[in-house]
Amino acid sequence: MSDEKLLQSRRNALKCMAYGGAGTLFVLAGGVFTPVNLAMAGEYEKGGTKPGKPLFVQISDTHIGFNKEANPDVDGSLTQTIDLVNGMAEQPALIIHTGDITHLSKPAEFDLAQQLLSGLRTTELHTVPGEHDTTDPTVTEYFNRFGKASDNKGYYSFDHAGVHFIALINVLEFKAGGLGTLGPDQLAWVAADLKGRSSSTPIVVFAHMPLWTIYEPWGWGTGDADQLMSQLRRFGSVTVLNGHIHQIVQKVEGNMTFHTTRSTSYPQPAPGEGPGPGPLKVAADLLPKMLGITSVSVRAHPRVLTLADTALA
Amino acid sequence: MRFKHFQMPLMLLGLAALGFAAAWPPTTAWAAEETQTLIKDFKFTPVSVKAGTKVTWVNMDDEPHNVVSDAGLFRSSGLDTNESFSYTFDKPGTYQIHCSIHPRMVATVVVE
Numbered sequence: 001m002s003d004e005k006l007l008q009s010r011r012n013a014l015k016c017m018a019y020g021g022a023g024t025l026f027v028l029a030g031g032v033f034t035p036v037n038l039a040m041a042g043e044y045e046k047g048g049t050k051p052g053k054p055l056f057v058q059i060s061d062t063h064i065g066f067n068k069e070a071n072p073d074v075d076g077s078l079t080q081t082i083d084l085v086n087g088m089a090e091q092p093a094l095i096i097h098t099g100d101i102t103h104l105s106k107p108a109e110f111d112l113a114q115q116l117l118s119g120l121r122t123t124e125l126h127t128v129p130g131e132h133d134t135t136d137p138t139v140t141e142y143f144n145r146f147g148k149a150s151d152n153k154g155y156y157s158f159d160h161a162g163v164h165f166i167a168l169i170n171v172l173e174f175k176a177g178g179l180g181t182l183g184p185d186q187l188a189w190v191a192a193d194l195k196g197r198s199s200s201t202p203i204v205v206f207a208h209m210p211l212w213t214i215y216e217p218w219g220w221g222t223g224d225a226d227q228l229m230s231q232l233r234r235f236g237s238v239t240v241l242n243g244h245i246h247q248i249v250q251k252v253e254g255n256m257t258f259h260t261t262r263s264t265s266y267p268q269p270a271p272g273e274g275p276g277p278g279p280l281k282v283a284a285d286l287l288p289k290m291l292g293i294t295s296v297s298v299r300a301h302p303r304v305l306t307l308a309d310t311a312l313a
Numbered sequence: 314m315r316f317k318h319f320q321m322p323l324m325l326l327g328l329a330a331l332g333f334a335a336a337w338p339p340t341t342a343w344a345a346e347e348t349q350t351l352i353k354d355f356k357f358t359p360v361s362v363k364a365g366t367k368v369t370w371v372n373m374d375d376e377p378h379n380v381v382s383d384a385g386l387f388r389s390s391g392l393d394t395n396e397s398f399s400y401t402f403d404k405p406g407t408y409q410i411h412c413s414i415h416p417r418m419v420a421t422v423v424v425e
Contacts, residue, residue, distance in 0.1 A: 276355030
C-alpha cells in the first residue's frame with residue numbers, strides 16, 4: 001500500500017472511529033424501541049428511510065479527564081458526538097448518559113463535562129453515575145451536580161411519550177470481589193414504582209454497569225439483577241441499557257432487549273483479553289478491523305430484531 | 314502485648330515458607346517506617362509491615378484504581394497512572410482492601 005493510500009485509509013479509519021464511537025439513537029417504531037447507530041441515523045437525514053420518531057440518544061463513558069494514548073482527545077470525541085446529535089434534523093426529546101461521565105471524579109472533569117454537554121440542543125439530560133464518577137473519597141462530586149433528580153439516591157423514574165424510564169445505580173454498593181449491586185432498598189423502590197403500572201407500558205431501564213452478567217471475572221454484571229428482571233418480565237416491551245464495557249453487546253430474552261453501547265472515549269478489550277478492562281490501545285492500521293458499525297432494527301409485526309455488524313476493514 | 318509482638322513475625326515466616334511462594338516476595342519492610350507497593354496489571358501486591366508503617370500504593374496501570382478499606386477505615390481518590398495514596402497503619406491486625414472501580418481486585422495488609 002502506498003503512503004498516500006495508507007494515510008487515506010488511516011483518515012477514514014479515524015473518521016469512522018469518530019462516528020462509530022458516537023452513540024446510540026433510540027427510535028420508537030411501532031411501539032418497539034430500535035437502537036440504531038448514530039452514524040447511521042445521520043444517513044437518514046440524507047434521504048434514507050426514516051426509522052421513526054427520535055425519542056432519545058444514549059451517550060456513555062465519556063471519561064472526561066482521560067488523556068492516555070488510547071485517545072488523547074476525549075473532549076474532542078465528545079464534541080464530535082454532540083455535533084452529530086445536534087445535526088439531526090429532528091432532535092431527540094431526551095439525552096441519556098449512562099455513566100463514567102468523568103474519568104477520575106474530579107471537580108474540574110465534571111465541570112468540563114457539563115460545559116460540553118450543555119452544547120446539546122436537546123436540553124433534557126438524564127444521567128446515572130459510573131464507578132469512575134464515584135471515586136472521590138466522599139462520593140459527593142457526582143451527586144452535587146446530578147443528584148437532584150433522584151434526591152441524591154441515584155435512582156429515579158420519569159415518563160415521556162407514554163414510556164416509563166427507570167434510572168438505576170449499580171456502582172455504589174460494591175462488595176469486594178463482587179459484581180455491581182442494586183441493593184435491597186433500590187429493588188424495593190423499583191417494585192413500588194412498577195406497582196399498578198399496566199404491562200403494556202413500554203419500559204426503559206438504564207444503569208451504568210450491565211444488568212446481566214457478561215463477564216464475571218471482570219465484574220461485568222450486576223449480582224442481584226435477577227431480582228430486577230423478575231419484576232420486569234410481565235411487561236410487553238422492556239429495553240435495558242448500559243455502558244461500562246465500551247463495546248456493543250446485545251441480548252434478547254422474551255420481550256426484553258439488553259444493549260450495551262459504545263463509549264465516546266476509548267475502546268476496551270473483549271472479555272478476558274489481557275490483564276483487565278483497561279483502555280485498549282489500537283494501532284492505526286488495526287483500528288478499522290477493530291471498530292465497526294452495528295445496526296439494529298426491529299420490525300413491529302412480528303417483533304423481530306435484526307442485528308448487523310460491519311467491520312470497517 | 315509484647316509477647317504477641319514477638320510471635321507474629323515467626324508465624325508469618327512460617328506461613329511464607331509453607332506456601333506463599335506464589336506471592337513472594339511480598340512487600341516487606343520490617344525495619345523501615347515507609348514502604349511502597351505497586352498496583353499493576355489490575356493486581357495489588359500483598360503487604361506485610363510493622364505497626365506504624367506508612368504504606369504507599371502507586372498505580373502503574375493506564376486504568377485508574379483506588380484503594381479502599383473493606384472495613385471503611387480509608388478510601389483513596391481514583392489514582393491515575395503514577396499517582397499514589399498513602400495510609401499509616403498504626404495498629405497491628407489484618408486489613409482487607411479492594412479497588413472500588415474493579416472490585417475483583419482485593420488484597421490483604423498484614424500489620425505486625
